[in-house]
Amino acid sequence: GDSVTQMEGPVTLSEEAFLTINCTYTATGYPSLFWYVQYPGEGLQLLLKATKADDKGSNKGFEATYRKETTSFHLEKGSVQVSDSAVYFCALKTSNTGKLIFGQGTTLQVKP
Amino acid sequence: NAGVMQNPRHLVRRRGQEARLRCSPMKGHSHVYWYRQLPEEGLKFMVYLQKENIIDESGMPKERFSAEFPKEGPSILRIQQVVRGDSAAYFCASCAAERADTQYFGPGTRLTVL
Numbered sequence: 001g002d003s004v005t006q007m008e009g010p011v012t013l014s015e016e017a018f019l020t021i022n023c024t025y026t027a028t029g030y031p032s033l034f035w036y037v038q039y040p041g042e043g044l045q046l047l048l049k050a051t052k053a054d055d056k057g058s059n060k061g062f063e064a065t066y067r068k069e070t071t072s073f074h075l076e077k078g079s080v081q082v083s084d085s086a087v088y089f090c091a092l093k094t095s096n097t098g099k100l101i102f103g104q105g106t107t108l109q110v111k112p
Numbered sequence: 113n114a115g116v117m118q119n120p121r122h123l124v125r126r127r128g129q130e131a132r133l134r135c136s137p138m139k140g141h142s143h144v145y146w147y148r149q150l151p152e153e154g155l156k157f158m159v160y161l162q163k164e165n166i167i168d169e170s171g172m173p174k175e176r177f178s179a180e181f182p183k184e185g186p187s188i189l190r191i192q193q194v195v196r197g198d199s200a201a202y203f204c205a206s207c208a209a210e211r212a213d214t215q216y217f218g219p220g221t222r223l224t225v226l
Contacts, residue, residue, distance in 0.1 A: 032213050036217075042219055042220075043116075043118075043203055043217040043218050043219040043220050044155070044205075044217040045217070046214055046215075046216075049213060049214070051213060089154060089155070093213065097160050097167055097168040098143075098145075098160070098207070098215075099145060099157040099160055099168060099171075100145070100147070100155070100157065100205075100215060101157065102147075102154040102155045102156070103154055104153060104154040105153075105154045
């Protein structure tokens with residue numbers, strides 16, 4: 001069945017460091033891909049999305065490119081801030097009922 | 113704020129009691145999804161509802177769990193005879209149309225079973 005695999009965390013970086021969180025997926029058909037962020041004690045917020053191959057989603061300095069050939073959707077940011085500390089979830093949406101399938105989440109901790 | 117509302121935010125139940133979780137979708141949204149987040153895990157899909165209809169319940173445990181989304185009022189996720197393994201965060205998300213790309217999540221209900 002469809003699935004999403006993320007790199008394991010926690011990821012600990014210093015402020016202004018470069019961030020990559022790897023995400024690969026397995027899916028039939030052509031899913032849409034998403035990154036959600038969860039701050040402590042809160043629900044999930046959509047960070048960015050891409051709906052077809054080679055699309056690049058971007059928001060708040062974060063970027064991810066839908067790579068069909070490698071079935072990947074890696075999240076990147078050039079310079080992280082302490083306020084970026086959160087749990088990041090990669091997800092895909094199937095074409096049938098629209099349910100989201102999530103990876104296990106990657107905790108990012110940014111130190112000043 | 114017209115975001116997705118969930119209540120209660122925290123719920124404590126003893127084993128064998130019932131838990132009732134409510135979700136009010138964003139204004140204008142008629143599609144609701146429920147997800148469960150077990151400790152240290154990602155979110156798992158449970159059920160997808162439209163007004164008065166269950167569309168996909170493939171992620172719901174076969175026993176003790178039920179969901180509804182009546183014509184009027186919030187969506188309800190009901191867990192009967194709770195057990196410790198039901199302790200988790202339960203999130204609902206809403207969207208405007210069946211194939212809409214963006215689901216908007218509520219803050220979640222954190223259920224603790226003693």
